[in-house]
Amino acid sequence: MNTESENTTTADSKAANSSGLGKSVSFTNVVKSYGMKEVLHSFSLQIDPGELICLLGPSGCGKSTILRCLAGFETITHGDITVDGESVVAMPPRERGMGMVFQHYSLFPNMTVLQNIAFGLKVAKVGKKERLERAQRMLNHVGLADFGTRYPNELSGGQQQRVALARALVVNPSVLLLDEPLSALDAKIRVQLRDEIRAIQQKLGITAIFVTHDQEEALAIADRVAVMHDGHLEQIGTPYELYVSPATPFVADFIGQSNKLETRVLPNGMVDVLGFDVPLLRPLDANTPVTVFVRPENVVLRRPDAGNGDHVVHSSMFLGAFERTEVRVGTVSLVSQHAAGERFSPGERVSVEIRPEPVAAEPIDSAWARHATIKADIRVNAGAGERQS
Numbered sequence: 001m002n003t004e005s006e007n008t009t010t011a012d013s014k015a016a017n018s019s020g021l022g023k024s025v026s027f028t029n030v031v032k033s034y035g036m037k038e039v040l041h042s043f044s045l046q047i048d049p050g051e052l053i054c055l056l057g058p059s060g061c062g063k064s065t066i067l068r069c070l071a072g073f074e075t076i077t078h079g080d081i082t083v084d085g086e087s088v089v090a091m092p093p094r095e096r097g098m099g100m101v102f103q104h105y106s107l108f109p110n111m112t113v114l115q116n117i118a119f120g121l122k123v124a125k126v127g128k129k130e131r132l133e134r135a136q137r138m139l140n141h142v143g144l145a146d147f148g149t150r151y152p153n154e155l156s157g158g159q160q161q162r163v164a165l166a167r168a169l170v171v172n173p174s175v176l177l178l179d180e181p182l183s184a185l186d187a188k189i190r191v192q193l194r195d196e197i198r199a200i201q202q203k204l205g206i207t208a209i210f211v212t213h214d215q216e217e218a219l220a221i222a223d224r225v226a227v228m229h230d231g232h233l234e235q236i237g238t239p240y241e242l243y244v245s246p247a248t249p250f251v252a253d254f255i256g257q258s259n260k261l262e263t264r265v266l267p268n269g270m271v272d273v274l275g276f277d278v279p280l281l282r283p284l285d286a287n288t289p290v291t292v293f294v295r296p297e298n299v300v301l302r303r304p305d306a307g308n309g310d311h312v313v314h315s316s317m318f319l320g321a322f323e324r325t326e327v328r329v330g331t332v333s334l335v336s337q338h339a340a341g342e343r344f345s346p347g348e349r350v351s352v353e354i355r356p357e358p359v360a361a362e363p364i365d366s367a368w369a370r371h372a373t374i375k376a377d378i379r380v381n382a383g384a385g386e387r388q389s
Contacts, residue, residue: 021205022050023084023174025070030079032065039065041231042079052201052208054218057228059253063211066228067177070209073097083174099173100163101179105164107152112164114139114148120171138166141200141243158189165197169204176208182217194221215255219243227251245358249293252360258293262364265290272362274329276354280361290361296337298355301325301344307384309349315346327352 025047032040047053055063068074070081072093081088088096100387107116114135121131139145142162152160161181168176178197182190198221201208212218218225219239227234227242227250235247253260263271265288265323270277273294284290303309314326314333323340326333327350334352344350 009377022048022081022207024049025207025209026080026082026085027066027070027083028080029075030066030069030081032062032069032074033077038077039231040069043231043233044079044225045233045236047207047209049207050205051223052198052210052221054210054212054222054225055228056212056215056218056225056373057234059213061228063213063228064179067100067179067209067211070096071100071177072096072128072176090220097171097174098177099168099171099175099178101164101181103159103167103183103279105152107160107163107167109152109331111151112148113144113150113152113155116152116163117170118165120167120368124171125178134170135166138170141169141203142166143196156189157185158193162187162196163191165200169200169206173206176206176345178208178209178210180213182212185215190217199222219255225310227254229254246293246360249291249360249362252293257296257335259296259299261292261294262356263290263292264288265361271359273354274352274357276356278354278356279358281358284361284363289364291364292359292361294359295357296335298357299327299334299336300353300355301327301336301338301342301350302353303344304351306348309351311350311352313346313348313350 010383025045027043030040030043031038032325042317043062043066045053055066057063065074069076070088072088072091076089083096108119111119114132118131119139121134126134132269136145136148139148142165144159144162144166146161147159152163155163161184164181181197182193183248185193194217197210210218210221213341219242222239224236224238225242226236229250234249237245237247242251242255246255252258261273263273265271265280265284265286268277269283270279271276271290271292274290278292278294280292302315311334312328314328316323316325318340321340322337323343323380325336325338325344326345327336336352
């Protein structure tokens with residue numbers, strides 16, 4: 001994770017907050033049930049004014065339900081939701097002042113772009129001259145100044161999503177809600193529009209909640225990321241914190257890529273990973289059998305001088321700035337991520353070194369039951385290499 005990039009985001013966020021436009025949002029012990037099924041379990045989260053929070057997690061974890069509860073489209077079963085300290089639980093959706101951008105743009109096909117953006121102001125009985133002026137200003141904000149007379153079917157997908165964003169922002173919402181707004185777009189347009197949404201949110205200083213299942217999107221755009229799993233908040237933190245210091249094994253497994261290795265806690269409190277002593281993020285009792293989560297960038301491959309390394313390269317994938325290499329360790333595989341210039345060929349023999357970076361761990365008796373379906377397991381026998389002194 002790029003620390004310089006993180007610092008830039010923090011500075012921009014502070015500048016946005018100072019505008020005074022953003023409002024705080026608080027979820028306190030929110031429970032949501034459908035009949036006997038509880039889909040949100042005592043969910044609590046505090047969002048600062050002007051902050052952009054991403055709700056991240058697999059499908060069905062409760063992300064969109066949280067957004068709908070805040071917007072008033074769902075009634076909570078228990079708990080409280082406040083905006084700037086005022087409870088909104090009893091308010092109908094129209095009185096909550098939320099701006100919402102959906103995955104599907106939901107633009108009116110018989111209205112021009114300018115009319116689409118101004119529609120919410122018309123419903124609010126804003127005068128025609130003012131609403132068209134405000135709609136045009138918002139078009140300028142989203143980079144579509146000359147598109148006001150066009151119709152939705154004359155726009156690309158990315159342009160339509162900009163119009164949907166402008167429509168949500170023009171009513172000066174208390175909070176901007178974005179429910180997977182980029183998932184219908186191709187990869188290049190997604191990145192471009194993602195960055196534009198972030199820039200507009202910071203410029204206006206508005207509080208925003210962005211729902212996504214795409215972790216790259218969440219890590220790139222958010223001040224903080226709330227990782228959800230099965231209706232629970234697993235961890236809330238900056239993208240950097242989530243990656244280098246995951247609070248739970250689920251977060252370690254879900255954020256980024258990890259090799260899963262079975263081993264045991266040593267008497268010194270570390271774990272034996274392929275013969276290397278590696279510290280734990282959080283202490284566990286000695287001799288506890290555990291599954292540890294080792295990042296691919298902490299798996300170092302080396303070419304022995306004589307070419308007689310202990311392990312064999314199975315495959316290598318070029319990914320631009322870096323490369324992922326899969327190495328056979330006995331009958332299983334281990335993934336290493338390294339600079340693209342350090343190329344390894346299939347069949348080449350290498351040695352493996354594990355950097356002593358702290359790892360997340362989970363006792364084996366519960367690890368597989370909870371997480372076996374989240375990602376394909378990469379299970380490596382901790383005794384495959386000799387211990388290093």
